[in-house]
Amino acid sequence: MDTPVLRLFRPDxxxxxxxxHGVHYxxxxxxxxxxxxxVARILDDFIADHDPDRERGWIAEADGQRLGSIFCxxxxxxxAKLRLFLLVPEARGRGLGRRLLDTxxxxARDKGYTQMQLWTHESHRAACALYAATGWQLTDSKPVHSFGVDLVEQSWKITL
Known part of the structure; x- marks a missing residue:
């Protein structure tokens, strides 16, 4: 696999x-x-109404294949809120998640945001470990029943 590139999200x-997101989860x-x-509603809202100066999405890809995403x-x-952070299984373990998160x-920092927040589930262990390793703080954790399963919902934040 060639070195993945990060490019801007496009509506297509x-x-x-x-x-x-549907298949993986x-x-x-x-x-x-x-x-x-x-996920479709989040993307529809982003496409219809995002501020391109202060909001952005990225797609990681290599060899013409999409490998992941992240949005600010x-x-x-x-x-700012981090959204839709995803890596396909075959792209994990190569530092690409860290590159997406750092980007x-x-x-967000360059655009003048002083903090970021995100929402996730405890079961996303690799992502949560990455958040903790990069200075994010867990601010809330609670059991929920969402998407047909019992989960532990988490909120995280970081000062930039």
Whole structure:
């Protein structure tokens, strides 16, 4: 595999992202088919209404194949939210997740955000370990029943 490149998200990436999130989380965690439509709504909102100066999405790809994504969206003037962080299984363990995370956080910092937040599930252990290793703080954790399964929902934040 060639060295992956990070490029800006394009609207034609949306169907791939919806499919990958749906397939991956159904296979890995037993999510039902309500997860894909949530991802589709997030992407539809981003495409329709994002501020290209302060909000951005990236796609990682190599050899013409998409490998992952990450998004930085505005919560308020000083806070950005990390969204839709995903790596396909065959791209994991090569530092690509760290590159995506560093790119997203660097963008947020450069655009004047002073903090970031994210929402995830405890079962996403590799991502949570990466957040902790890069200075993110777990701020809330609670059991929920979402997407047809019992999960532990987590909120994280970091000062940039």
């Amino acid at each position: 990436d949306a169907p791939w992202l919806v499919e990958q 159904a296979r890995a965690e037993g999510f039902d088919d309500s997860f894909g439509p949530l 969206v505005r919560l308020d003037e000083t806070t 997203c956080m660097g963008f």
